[in-house]
Amino acid sequence: MIQTSDSESDRLRARQQVLVADDNPRLLASLASLLSDHGFRPVTASNGSEACRLLQEHRFTMALLDLNMPGRDGFQVMEEASRLQPDCALVVVSGETSFRAVSRALRRGASDYIRKPFDPDEVLATLENVLGKQSLMQAHEDVQQRLEKSESLHRYIVNNSPDIVFMLDGQGRFCFLNRKVVNLLGYQPADLLGKHFRLLLDDEEASRSKLALKNPGISADHPVSFEVCLRASGSDRATRHFEITAFPISDDSWRTLGDREYSDLSLHARYYGIARDVTERKEAEAFISFQAYHDLLTRLPNRALFRDRLNMALNHASRHHQQLAVMFLDLDRFKIINDTLGHTVGDRLLQAVTQRLERCLRKGDTLSRFGGDEFTLLLPAVPDREHAAVIANKLIDTLREPFVLDNQDIYIGVSIGIAMFPEAGDTIEHLIRNADLAMYQVKSRGKDGYCFFDSSMTVDSSERLTLERDLRRAISEGELRVHYQPQVCLRTRRITGLEALVRWQHPERGLLLPADFLPLASETNLISEISHQVLKNACEEVGQWIAAGHQDLRLAVNLSPVQVEHPLFTERLMSQLRQIGFPPANLEIEITENVIMNDLEQVSHTLRELAGHGVRIAIDDFGTGYSSLNYLHHLPIHTLKIDRSFVHGIRSGNDGACIVNAIIAMAQGLKLEIVAEGVETQDQLDYLSTSDCDLVQGFLFGRAQPGYRVAELLGHQALPIASSA
């Protein structure tokens, strides 16, 4: 029985409203007065029906009910009370003392049974007892509710934690997991309970984690933290990165918990841990590191990573006495495509080029984007130069095929310089620089090919800088000169044309030949400006001689590949000629076969435009380049210039002569004019005179000379053989 102090008991009673129902008015009154005398608030009902009505209208802590009442008896009132007010304690006060009646009353929910005539003390004691029980039950219920609230609060906190919360038993099996494991890894907690944590890890990480947990230094105050990748459920879900913090559970940790579930846990759980998903941070870190070492457009390694790989490859190659190759690749015509078709197409082209190049490489080779349209390639295990040459050819061939972007065929080529370790250098800087130098050799020869570095290409870098600075000054200060080499008609021996050749009147070094500065001009893109100046000066000067009476005098000019490939070349040239007043029909432009083959489509278009304006087109160094004779049929070509190596062959043996004969025969068939270049001897001249060659050019008739000297020669009826030849 609950022990309460008097004052507390009074306080309790004061709150209690008690229903008293009896059909005996005297008994009813005496019960009511007993109750009110002892602090209760009795509400009386003289029959069962009234009691039921009161139950509907008021709340009661207790009901003292007679069993035998007219209308609705005590059992029916009990039923109604249980339905309407289940918390109301029912006490039967009845003269009916049969076992059947008592047990029936108790079955209906009566807390106690008082026999009539009642003893007031017994009634009061029974009421105290019932009240005590009620208060005990209430207290228990309160505790229960508080526990439930507290548990659901903790459950909420644990389940809504942003991290996976888990417990492991001594063997490493999961004995608790919160629901976060569903969102983050796709498992239901039940899928993992009882399973070893290695189920989520690869072997290496499982052993690492095991070791971390076994670390003797860990405790709740010093948990262990480590990062692992956890396998998500289902094959289509990727692995995610987690930071695990875990510590062993001491027996003290369970002292406050009594719940059955937790006591089960307390039996088994030996480790508590949280797993925080750090995938986003890891991915951001990986992206930042990728960005630092890769080019984002092509996703290729950048310069920094290339240098790193080259450094490792060099160490390995020198330890094992092996060779390696560094290639420097520069795309031909990329700038023009980028300028005319836009940067989006340019970007897509670079991506497509990357894919094709990668297809030619093996695992272990490193292709990197060096910047713009430049790539570097490291072949760490090439046995010899031939091997490197085979790969260079593969790369060249794969880029020769047109790229189809935006429904148009785009032709692009590549110039490749190759530096072999150790012969072309033994440091990262030397190998890259020398491959770059070799690449410029290819560019200056007409692009689209490869070239191995050799020491003759080395120009000291400070020397290069000085030369470049001087060359810029030469262009702006007018130090460039045009010299003319006569083209002589074999039949009349008169000058019919002049080839304009650039010279540089260097203030300190004297007159420089193109070989001294054109390669650097090509590298630095100054070549266009130089060719433009030469063309302008030559047209102005030769234009005066034409105007002075040499109406048929032809001016031949060399064009750089960059000029011819520019889509606005014809328009600009024609406007320049109009400004100067130079007749287009007196102009012949010289291009090599390689320039045509590099971009057959674009160059053909330009040549047709030029021919449409009356400009003549000559193929320079004919027979030495990469060509398909097919183009001769289709393009508006007027002149073939037989390369001087074949002309020199006339003297030294039959092969050269045969080639010269073959070229002349072919040119005749195609109705092209023939110019034999590099004629140095009388024998060569005699041979050519008997073989239907039209024009000759060479030291035999004179080297390229300044305009004032050439002007004197123009008046000659027949050009004499030069004394210096």
Ligand SMILES: Nc1nc2c(ncn2[C@@H]2O[C@H](COP(=O)(O)O[C@H]3[C@@H](O)[C@H](n4cnc5c(=O)[nH]c(N)nc54)O[C@@H]3COP(=O)(O)O)[C@@H](O)[C@H]2O)c(=O)[nH]1
């Ligand atoms: N884009 C431009 N390129 C130009 C320009 N001027 C010249 N060039 C290119 O430089 C190449 C070399 O020119 P150069 O040193 O002037 O040599 C020319 C002649 O001097 C030389 N030649 C002529 N006759 C003989 C000979 O009997 N023997 C011999 N060993 N050499 C001789 O040949 C060069 C002319 O050849 P080609 O151009 O093939 O007709 C020059 O080839 C151009 O490519 C320029 O303004 N713009």
